[in-house]
Amino acid sequence: MAMWKGTISFGLVAVPIQILPALRSHRSAFHMLHAKDNSPVQRRMICPAENVFVHPEHQQRGYPVGDDKYVVVEDEEVKQLEPKRSETIEIESFVDLDEVDPVYFDRPYYILPTGPAKPYRLLVEALGESNRAGIAKFVMHAREHLVALRAVGDALCLQMLRFADEIRPGDDVAPDEGKLAKKDIDAMTREMKKLYGDFEPGMIEDRYQKRIDKLIKKLRKTEGTVSPPGSATEEAPQVEHQPARDLIAVLEESLAEARGEDE
Amino acid sequence: MTRSTVQVDGRKLTVTNLDKVFYPACGFTKAGVLDYYNRASAAILPYLVSRPVSLRRFPDGAETEGFFEKNCPDYRPDWMGTHRVEHDSGPICYCGLDEPAALLWAANLGALEFHPLLCGAGEPTRPDWMVFDLDPGAPAGLADCIEVAFLLRRMLAAVDLQAWVKTSGGKGLHVYVPLHTDVSFDQTKSVARTFARTLEKHQSQRITSVMKKSLRAGKVFVDWSQNDSHKSTVAVFSLRARPLPSVSTPVSWDELSAANESGDPDSDLQFLTDDVLADLDRRVEIFAPVLELRQKLPDLD
Numbered sequence: 328m329a330m331w332k333g334t335i336s337f338g339l340v341a342v343p344i345q346i347l348p349a350l351r352s353h354r355s356a357f358h359m360l361h362a363k364d365n366s367p368v369q370r371r372m373i374c375p376a377e378n379v380f381v382h383p384e385h386q387q388r389g390y391p392v393g394d395d396k397y398v399v400v401e402d403e404e405v406k407q408l409e410p411k412r413s414e415t416i417e418i419e420s421f422v423d424l425d426e427v428d429p430v431y432f433d434r435p436y437y438i439l440p441t442g443p444a445k446p447y448r449l450l451v452e453a454l455g456e457s458n459r460a461g462i463a464k465f466v467m468h469a470r471e472h473l474v475a476l477r478a479v480g481d482a483l484c485l486q487m488l489r490f491a492d493e494i495r496p497g498d499d500v501a502p503d504e505g506k507l508a509k510k511d512i513d514a515m516t517r518e519m520k521k522l523y524g525d526f527e528p529g530m531i532e533d534r535y536q537k538r539i540d541k542l543i544k545k546l547r548k549t550e551g552t553v554s555p556p557g558s559a560t561e562e563a564p565q566v567e568h569q570p571a572r573d574l575i576a577v578l579e580e581s582l583a584e585a586r587g588e589d590e
Numbered sequence: 591m592t593r594s595t596v597q598v599d600g601r602k603l604t605v606t607n608l609d610k611v612f613y614p615a616c617g618f619t620k621a622g623v624l625d626y627y628n629r630a631s632a633a634i635l636p637y638l639v640s641r642p643v644s645l646r647r648f649p650d651g652a653e654t655e656g657f658f659e660k661n662c663p664d665y666r667p668d669w670m671g672t673h674r675v676e677h678d679s680g681p682i683c684y685c686g687l688d689e690p691a692a693l694l695w696a697a698n699l700g701a702l703e704f705h706p707l708l709c710g711a712g713e714p715t716r717p718d719w720m721v722f723d724l725d726p727g728a729p730a731g732l733a734d735c736i737e738v739a740f741l742l743r744r745m746l747a748a749v750d751l752q753a754w755v756k757t758s759g760g761k762g763l764h765v766y767v768p769l770h771t772d773v774s775f776d777q778t779k780s781v782a783r784t785f786a787r788t789l790e791k792h793q794s795q796r797i798t799s800v801m802k803k804s805l806r807a808g809k810v811f812v813d814w815s816q817n818d819s820h821k822s823t824v825a826v827f828s829l830r831a832r833p834l835p836s837v838s839t840p841v842s843w844d845e846l847s848a849a850n851e852s853g854d855p856d857s858d859l860q861f862l863t864d865d866v867l868a869d870l871d872r873r874v875e876i877f878a879p880v881l882e883l884r885q886k887l888p889d890l891d
Contacts, residue, residue, distance in 0.1 A: 574749070577748050577749060578788040581747070582789070584744075
């Protein structure tokens with residue numbers, strides 16, 4: 328489960344920790360099937376010139392430098408440029424959490440202690456109480472990341488941050504047409520106040536996914552499942568009103584008669 | 591915007607842009623649409639009254655995208671009611687198309703097509719009809735649909751059910767099996783699926799029961815899945831949004847076989863507004879049993 332193991336350090340403090348993902352996936356993606364036989368189709372790298380499947384062994388890296396122009400680079404050469412994996416998360420500063428605009432927040436992870444729990448708990452408590460976040464740079468998975476360590480409940484959260492140049496300033500995109508009058512802003516605020524409330528994360532739920540789940544459950548019951556040839560057994564539909572074999576037999580018989588008359 | 595006020599059965603109705611062309615291929619205007627629905631109202635209304643009906647609106651004409659409107663707009667006239675139906679996804683208040691004025695009000699909004707659910711508003715879980723939508727995938731055409739319709743008729747007869755047919759107004763046919771007895775959508779859907787799959791097994795080269803477009807080329811798709819509490823089918827006598835103002839029109843089994851033998855079913859079975867109005871009483875007569883004949887689905891146990 329651990330994605331990275333190492334030490335958080337600043338000043339005289341060193342806390343051995345591991346990093347775990349904080350997001351759990353509750354989405355199930357569709358697989359694309361060959362409609363003819365229900366085999367799941369695969370993605371393959373194709374050479375358009377020869378229209379053949381190109382095995383990974385016969386692929387190489389090319390860096391585009393213009394129309395149809397590439398510089399070929401060996402995997403080894405790229406590897407040498409990758410930043411070296413950090414052994415520590417070296418905190419550079421502790422900033423007021425309110426100063427970090429949420430627009431910088433990327434994926435969250437959790438940090439758990441791998442040694443004694445006490446220094447970890449002290450750090451979480453102190454971060455929470457001071458409402459501060461520890462800012463650090465460190466290398467995981469061959470990428471350098473800017474992160475904020477902050478308290479989420481009793482746990483320490485490693486919040487990946489986006490680099491400043493990844494985010495377009497809001498002023499660049501906002502409309503700019505003259506000054507706004509104070510009384511108009513006040514009127515807008517009064518309108519908003521009617522809806523002031525507390526944020527409850529539970530109010531956000533993925534209704535689309537819920538509807539998908541419901542549909543799948545219903546279809547599994549009414550339509551059964553399909554499988555590629557020679558694999559798992561297909562499930563028959565379990566509808567309440569499964570037509571009797573008799574009905575099918577009667578219908579087939581009526582069609583057989585039709586065929587007989589045609590000949 | 592040009593407006594005028596008309597009287598429909600004592601209701602005052604404002605109609606707009608009467609000279610706007612709705613079917614550019616032949617210059618058929620909005621006035622033509624309203625005139626058709628006015629003169630055909632007694633024919634179509636029995637299939638709309640007290641039913642949940644979705645409007646398929648084309649405010650900019652039949653060759654534009656159009657959109658389905660299920661919930662009746664708030665700006666409906668105050669004399670017009672709605673039919674509220676609880677669906678799994680929440681309640682929907684359909685327009686109450688219960689009188690000629692309501693029909694014309696909707697048509698004035700560019701509702702060329704009327705798509706009722708297969709049940710009455712009072713009993714949203716009991717379908718009045720079992721429906722098969724025969725939809726040909728090119729190069730299959732109307733001639734193939736006619737043959738499938740006759741196979742379907744034969745199968746239905748084997749379980750003592752009678753059926754009636756209307757054109758889709760396009761390239762297909764709709765086969766209606768009136769029920770008007772105690773039955774559920776689960777039952778009609780299951781039985782319809784069994785019919786469709788048996789047909790597919792019988793002539794897999796020409797017939798499919800699978801919706802997927804890529805599997806339909808050259809085959810007649812027997813759509814059984816419309817037998818569902820939230821699915822609608824275009825009403826008989828409804829206009830269609832096609833290049834010409836064609837109408838989903840009742841046809842007799844004799845007409846179907848004659849059209850097949852004539853070799854030009856596409857023209858024999860294309861009914862435009864004038865064709866339908868010229869022969870309205872007979873067309874109404876052909877489909878009349880669909881409104882009231884009580885039939886029981888075959889025993890399923």
